[in-house]
Amino acid sequence: MEAKEKDILRGGQFLVKETKCEDIFTLEDLSEEQKMMRDSTKEFVDRELWAHWERFEKKDYAYTEECMRKAGELGLLSVAVPEAYGGMGMGFVSTMLVCDYISGATGSFSTAFGAHTGIGTMPITLYGTEEQKQKYVPKLASGEWFGAYCLTEPGAGSDANSGKTKAVLSDDGKYYSISGQKMWISNAGFCNMFIVFARIEDDKNITGFIVENDPENGISLGDEEKKLGIHSSSTRQVFFSDTKVPVENMLSERGNGFKIAMNALNIGRIKLAAACLEAQRRVINEAVKYANERIQFKTPIMNFGAIKAKVANMATNAYAGDSACYRAAKNIEDRIAIREAAGNSHQEAELKGVEEYAIECSILKVAVSEDVQHTTDEGLQIFGGMGFSAEAPMEKAWRDARIARIYEGTNEINRMLSVGMLIKKAMKGHVDLLGPATAVGEELMGIPSFDAPDFSQLFAEEKDLIARLKKVLLMVAGSAVQKFGPELEKHQQLMLAAADILIEIYMAESTILRTEKNAKRFGEEAQATQIAMAKLYLYNATETIIQKGKEGIVSFAEGDEQRMMLMGLKRFTKYTNNPNVAALRTQIADKVAADNGYTFD
Numbered sequence: 001m002e003a004k005e006k007d008i009l010r011g012g013q014f015l016v017k018e019t020k021c022e023d024i025f026t027l028e029d030l031s032e033e034q035k036m037m038r039d040s041t042k043e044f045v046d047r048e049l050w051a052h053w054e055r056f057e058k059k060d061y062a063y064t065e066e067c068m069r070k071a072g073e074l075g076l077l078s079v080a081v082p083e084a085y086g087g088m089g090m091g092f093v094s095t096m097l098v099c100d101y102i103s104g105a106t107g108s109f110s111t112a113f114g115a116h117t118g119i120g121t122m123p124i125t126l127y128g129t130e131e132q133k134q135k136y137v138p139k140l141a142s143g144e145w146f147g148a149y150c151l152t153e154p155g156a157g158s159d160a161n162s163g164k165t166k167a168v169l170s171d172d173g174k175y176y177s178i179s180g181q182k183m184w185i186s187n188a189g190f191c192n193m194f195i196v197f198a199r200i201e202d203d204k205n206i207t208g209f210i211v212e213n214d215p216e217n218g219i220s221l222g223d224e225e226k227k228l229g230i231h232s233s234s235t236r237q238v239f240f241s242d243t244k245v246p247v248e249n250m251l252s253e254r255g256n257g258f259k260i261a262m263n264a265l266n267i268g269r270i271k272l273a274a275a276c277l278e279a280q281r282r283v284i285n286e287a288v289k290y291a292n293e294r295i296q297f298k299t300p301i302m303n304f305g306a307i308k309a310k311v312a313n314m315a316t317n318a319y320a321g322d323s324a325c326y327r328a329a330k331n332i333e334d335r336i337a338i339r340e341a342a343g344n345s346h347q348e349a350e351l352k353g354v355e356e357y358a359i360e361c362s363i364l365k366v367a368v369s370e371d372v373q374h375t376t377d378e379g380l381q382i383f384g385g386m387g388f389s390a391e392a393p394m395e396k397a398w399r400d401a402r403i404a405r406i407y408e409g410t411n412e413i414n415r416m417l418s419v420g421m422l423i424k425k426a427m428k429g430h431v432d433l434l435g436p437a438t439a440v441g442e443e444l445m446g447i448p449s450f451d452a453p454d455f456s457q458l459f460a461e462e463k464d465l466i467a468r469l470k471k472v473l474l475m476v477a478g479s480a481v482q483k484f485g486p487e488l489e490k491h492q493q494l495m496l497a498a499a500d501i502l503i504e505i506y507m508a509e510s511t512i513l514r515t516e517k518n519a520k521r522f523g524e525e526a527q528a529t530q531i532a533m534a535k536l537y538l539y540n541a542t543e544t545i546i547q548k549g550k551e552g553i554v555s556f557a558e559g560d561e562q563r564m565m566l567m568g569l570k571r572f573t574k575y576t577n578n579p580n581v582a583a584l585r586t587q588i589a590d591k592v593a594a595d596n597g598y599t600f601d
């Protein structure tokens with residue numbers, strides 16, 4: 001069905017507008033074409049990556065490159081590339097599916113894949129001229145060439161616009177000479193082309209360039225970095241010394257590089273979140289298989305409540321990640337389609353479509369990268385001593401997961417961005433936070449209703465609770481904005497607490513809506529475990545929100561205001577019927593144990 005502008009929320013609006021379960025996309029809505037894409041990706045992973053995981057651990061960079069070429073032959077590198085440039089031109093959901101399912105075996109490959117297809121290729125498809133796209137994109141889409149992205153420098157990491165790399169125009173105006181040092185560059189060891197960000201004269205903002213990798217042209221590489229994980233992902237420093245780049249290789253306009261870098265990262269963030277999903281599912285599968293087989297005290301360890309609690313939380317977080325990632329992916333896909341229908345070029349439509357959901361992209365990057373870390377950690381714990389052994393799969397999964405919290409913008413930066421962007425959207429009038437925040441303020445002054453609500457319908461209480469959790473954020477963030485105005489950004493601990501509340505609301509709501517939609521069409525009985533997971537996720541989310549809400553309130557409000565807000569926090573986070581958390585966990589774990597793995601995707 002074609003999406004209409006009025007049917008889909010703008011980025012960040014989920015906080016103040018109700019979403020109906022019918023309006024969200026779920027993994028259960030995949031088309032046959034999308035399922036084929038997912039299945040062929042899985043097959044590739046099983047055959048080429050999972051079966052050879054030792055090679056990735058032994059720093060076999062050549063094997064990573066070989067697998068990248070094979071992925072190119074299968075078309076996996078071209079899913080997001082428009083057909084006009086040799087790609088498959090598939091929708092955003094399909095591109096997410098490939099990023100998701102390709103991530104299962106090794107972080108080495110998914111990093112190489114992400115750096116090439118995302119930040120290595122997208123800046124050209126999104127900002128390149130027709131000539132640039134014709135010249136470079138078909139080669140990148142087929143895997144004949146590989147790309148890398150050079151933004152970070154020794155002195156410019158999170159502060160990406162502060163790089164010192166220089167681009168100097170030649171006297172004849174025909175080329176720029178680029179000089180500078182880039183570090184942590186994924187794919188540097190085997191790429192044919194770099195997207196390089198450099199400063200022209202004393203410009204406020206950096207500029208993007210397409211730079212072909214030619215050692216004869218002043219380009220040299222540092223040694224492979226010795227890393228904690230993703231051992232076969234090539235990560236090297238790249239040195240440019242008077243590297244000559246034709247003027248026609250400038251990306252977009254002079255001074256537009258920071259914007260390009262940030263927009264490429266928006267897409268990178270949601271795709272990185274997707275790339276943490278299959279990794280979680282596979283870790284759960286391995287952990288549950290082990291727990292079903294490992295006997296201690298004359299029983300499989302899977303039978304112990306301590307292990308069940310871990311498995312239930314791992315499965316629940318993976319399910320929440322699936323729910324939220326594909327909800328946002330379809331919103332982006334729909335917005336791109338709406339913009340194209342309104343006459344925008346695909347390039348413009350995609351840029352604006354993703355930019356619209358930059359808040360959700362940051363939320364997902366943080367939430368899912370932390371879930372994969374938690375899941376690998378618990379998976380390792382389930383393996384006991386064997387978890388610590390490099391012979392078993394958990395040790396590498398644990399190490400590989402760690403990077404996701406650092407690259408594509410650290411989780412601290414993304415937390416602050418998510419709240420900062422929300423406040424900016426409110427100020428621009430794109431999301432009306434002021435009205436709802438004022439209403440919450442008035443509600444706090446009023447007498448609470450003592451009517452007994454009717455919670456007989458599935459998720460009636462949970463949806464009521466989510467609506468109230470949104471009020472917690474409006475209350476805390478609204479008062480903080482009133483108190484500090486634009487200075488709020490400097491109160492980072494408050495911003496981080498608000499971000500955690502925002503993240504939990506989005507994840508919990510997505511999980512409930514997906515399950516409600518599926519319960520309506522497949523029946524509550526068929527969705528019993530998913531219903532338990534949705535309830536467990538919301539319970540855990542509410543606990544986080546209570547903690548972060550309190551932390552925020554006591555950190556800036558005093559006296560009567562503080563007392564009133566703490567009372568509001570209690571009212572807005574209260575269950576009428578507390579869920580039996582242990583029973584939920586047992587129910588979920590028993591199903592995962594019986595299936596010998598995660599079967600909800």
Ligand SMILES: Cc1cc2nc3c(=O)[nH]c(=O)nc-3n(C[C@H](O)[C@H](O)[C@H](O)COP(=O)(O)OP(=O)(O)OC[C@H]3O[C@@H](n4cnc5c(N)ncnc54)[C@H](O)[C@@H]3O)c2cc1C
Nearest residue numbers: 149150151152157158184185186406407408409410412413
């Ligand atoms: C394996 C790997 C692959 C990578 N691949 C690429 C690549 O292909 N291309 C590329 O350009 N880069 C790449 N990077 C770089 C990566 O994006 C950066 O490491 C990341 O952005 C963080 O920058 P930094 O390391 O300089 O840390 P810093 O910016 O120095 O941050 C250090 C700590 O300070 C915190 N911090 C920084 N600024 C603030 C602030 N304003 N407020 C609060 N806290 C703050 C951070 O959150 C972090 O915890 C890669 C890095 C690694 C490790």
